Amino acid sequence: MKQKLESLLLHAVEALKTEAVIARELNPKINIERARDQQHGDFASNLAMMLAKPAKMNPRQLAEKIVALLPADTSVTKVEIAGPGFINFFIDPNAQYQIITHIHEQGDKFGLSQVGAGKKVQVEFVSANPTGPLHVGHGRGAVYGSAVADLLTAVGFDVQREYYVNDAGRQMDILATSVWLRYLEECGEVLTFPSNGYRGDYIREIAAKLHRESNNEYRHTVDLVFEDIPADEHQGGDKERHIDALIVRAKTLLGDKQYRDVFQAGLTEILADIRHDLSDFGVDYQQWFSERQLMDDGSIDEALARLREAGHLYEKEGAIWFASSKLGDEKDRVVIRDNGQSTYFASDIAYHMNKLDRGFEQIINIWGADHHGYIPRVKAAMQALGADPEKLKVLLVQFAVLYRGGEKVQMSTRSGSFVTLRQLRSEVGQDAARFFYAMRKSEQHMDFDLKLATSKTNENPVFYVQYAHARICSVLRQLAEKELQRDIQAGEVSLDKLTEEQEINLVSSLTRYPEVLERAALQHEPHLLINYLRELAAEFHAYYNAHQFIVEDAGLRNARLNLITAVKQVLANGLNLLRINTPEVM
RNA sequence: GCGCUUGUAGCUCAGCUGGAUAGAGCAUCGGCCUUCUAAGCCGAGGGUCGCAGGUUCGACUCCUGCCAAGCGUACCA
Secondary structure, three states, X not given: OHHHHHHXXXXXXXXXXXXXXXXXXXXXXXXXXXXXXXXXXXXXXXXXXXXXXXXXXXXXXXXXXXXXXXXXXXXEEEEEEEOOXXXXXXXXXXXXXXXXXXXXXXXXXXXXXXXXXXXXXXXXXXXOOOOOOOEHHHHHHHHHHHHHHHHHHHOOOEEEEEEEEOOOOHHHHHHHHHHHHHHHHHOOOOOOOOOOOOOOHHHHHHHHHHHHHHOOXXXXXXXXXXXXXXXXXXXXXXXXXHHHHHHHHHHHHHHHHHHHHHHHHHHHHHHHHHHHHHHHOOOOOOEEEEHXXXXXXXXXXXXXXXXXXXXXXXXXOOEEEEOHHHHOOOOOEEEEOOOOOEOHHHHHHHHHHHHHHOOOOEEEEEEEHHHHHHHHHHHHHHHHOOOOHHHEEEEEEOOEEEEEOOEEOOOEOOOOEOOEHHHHHHHHOHHHHHHHHHHOOOOOOEEEEHHHHHXXXXXXXXXXXXXXXXXXXHHHHHHHHOXXXXXXXXXXXXXXXXXXXXXHHHHHHHHHHHHHHHHHHXXXXXXXXXXXXXXXXXXXXXXXXXXXXXXXXXXXXXHHHXXXXXXXXXXXXXXXXXXXXXXXXX
């Protein structure tokens, strides 16, 4: 309908040109919007206001001229000029009603489109360090990322979802060492656990399992392990130096092979846990990309070689630096430390080179907001590798600040004091958790009160939408109980009987669904879809309370049933897309 | 200090990429179940859109400057 009006206005613009009202070279962008207020019709255009200046006319006069030049169309019943010069279009309700039949024909395909057809897009999200179970902070990125990916798929993009596994680096060494120390405790050794180690109970579980399967082969005496290790923080020392020394000690006492075993035991266990957790939450990936693989297969060396060839690397104070400040970053960055080890950033350069080589037209990274300072250097790296930095789109997700009854909950993976995503899912429920996370704009700081979410689950808006769906199902069950048959064709020919205010609102909302989906996808804003579903549900509930669907008049009854089953279909399509259940009974 | 994000009703948040009288939920108050599920509906109150300028037919939306909050500003990942 929008496109139709657009072509009508385009005709009028051409006519204005022939009449020399506006210059021939002028190609105004035709803006058509849905009117916010019903008094303003169904659609409105601000064309006259935009052309008023170049045409040197007052907008209302120009609007009249445009309207006069508008070709006639049967689906447009009235065109009005209002306010400062808006052109308002009133659409024939009968033309709008066709959407109901259309929805029934399309079924679960209704709303899908092909605007992204043929375009390969990658969405990388969550990518939390595998040092512990996912906590509620990761949940937001998980839902947002998967929803963005699903939306892009729905509008035709070829989407690849990926999790970048940071299975290398110091954090992982701290994890491995933590596992080992707990393992020693399992063996019967008594020790003081480092304050900077991972203290969560899951570490003990991994250690216990390793102990059961290992037969004490990784055991060393505490005296040997802690011999000459610098003091920990609570002993008046430095916790970083303490843990680093313990890592070195673990590597020397265990040797490469055994250290690797312990390291792998922790990594495998935690990664499997993360994978299951996400999968249960409706979040799946095509690929789990290993950072260590980049080191092992020479990708980092290759990426750095490419940068060196292009003249972007230099040496200073024993380290190798990437001259990112020349490409928009605020300062240069180290890629090889003075001890010869590559930095995390070097891995990331290699990782992004790899993404580019895989031929994605767009690369979407979903990061926690604390990584925002990282964006310029990655874009600089892409540019230095000869790629268009615009290919990379980084979407930031703000932290969810957790409250429990007004009290802020402090979280830290290291100390083991955090609320896991799994806990949240079981407390507030899968659907509510997904809905709640997706409900807010990603860049909005979010307050998440656990007490509120858990104690008053009935007030969660997800139930409101699901309830609309269940109610429609219930009406259909009632129909059967009253031994009435639904006659879809009889409904179709009687659609013009749908003249109530709520019916007109619903039909108008149904026609909006494909537009909402496309916008939500292209702008990476799943919350738009949520808002839409809430509005549609609200209109349905209002309708439900105002009118009876199962009425004597068979034509009206079937027309109404056609309408509400169309509503049910759209609610289901939207909820399914968000991977939220569509209960038939509540 | 500099940079990114945010600031809208008592609280939590929308606001269709510059449009017409700024909306919803919760909370408060008042109504609606012998008729398809009251996890619902109808209504009332509640606002200097952080502050001050600017851009234009028109600004919550764009620009500038302040103020406040969060985050960042590593040879950590």
